Amino acid sequence: MNSPATKRPRKSRRSISIRSIVTAAVVLAAVLFATRTNHAQQLQKGVSVQLAVTSNAVPMPEADNQDAWIVAVTADGSLYFGVDPVSPSDLADKMKSRPRRRDQKLYIKADARAPFADVRRVFAAAHAVAFDKPVLLASQKESTATGAVVPPTGLEVTVGPHSHTAAIVVQINSGQHGPTVLVNDQQIPDAPLAATLRRLLQDRSDTPVLVKASGTVPFAAVVRVIDVCRSIEAKVAFVTPML
Secondary structure, eight states, X not given: OOOHHHHHHHHHHHXXXXXXXXXXXHHHHHHHHHHHHHHHHHSOOOOOOOOOEESXXXXXXXXXXXXXXXXXXXXXXXXXETTEEEOHHHHHHHHHTSOOOTTOOEEEEEOTTSBHHHHHHHHHHHHHTTOOSOEEXXXXXXXXXXXXXXXXXXXXXXXXXXXXXXXXXXXXXXXXXXXXXXXXXXXXXXXXXXXXXXXXXXXXXXXXXXXXXXXXXXXXXXXXHHHHHHHTTOOEEEEGGGO
């Protein structure tokens, strides 16, 4: 039988091993915290808005880059290019005067409560400076772990000239009990909208869904229709003449 003197070194080695594991775990946690903190510190400063909630937005991590082009629209219709306030009439000129990469994207961060007329002005400015595929930033319904850094998400749309004769037109109007939606001039309840669009898009996968909306409609209602379109992988476009 081993004497107590021979067992102590085993306990000592076991204690050293446990301490090593605990130390390694602490170091790893510190590294992860530092990485997360560093990433959070690098996020671009921006204007606070209440983003529309979606189910089909995709990650847009580049919207957090320091050189990202972001136009914000607040609930009261105020416009910001980055963090600088700008008037609708000056927005296009401000964007023209700023150098940009050839692959630069334009991110529109509009408040869900903003009237669509204010967002439409941004579409017009975007098209004027050759941003024909702006990204509408949105939030996702899925909850995330507390403290996790979540990349921005958004929905890409097309802005430009399109033919109404070869397209499916969705019109969003203000109604007494909330926005109403018409597809090719026929009123469609929210629930069957996806099925209606899917049926109309059969064998026409390249046909865009042209979205139109009255100026007083809240931006959230427009995003809701775009989100439905993306759920069936339909392309979404806004027509230049209506901007």
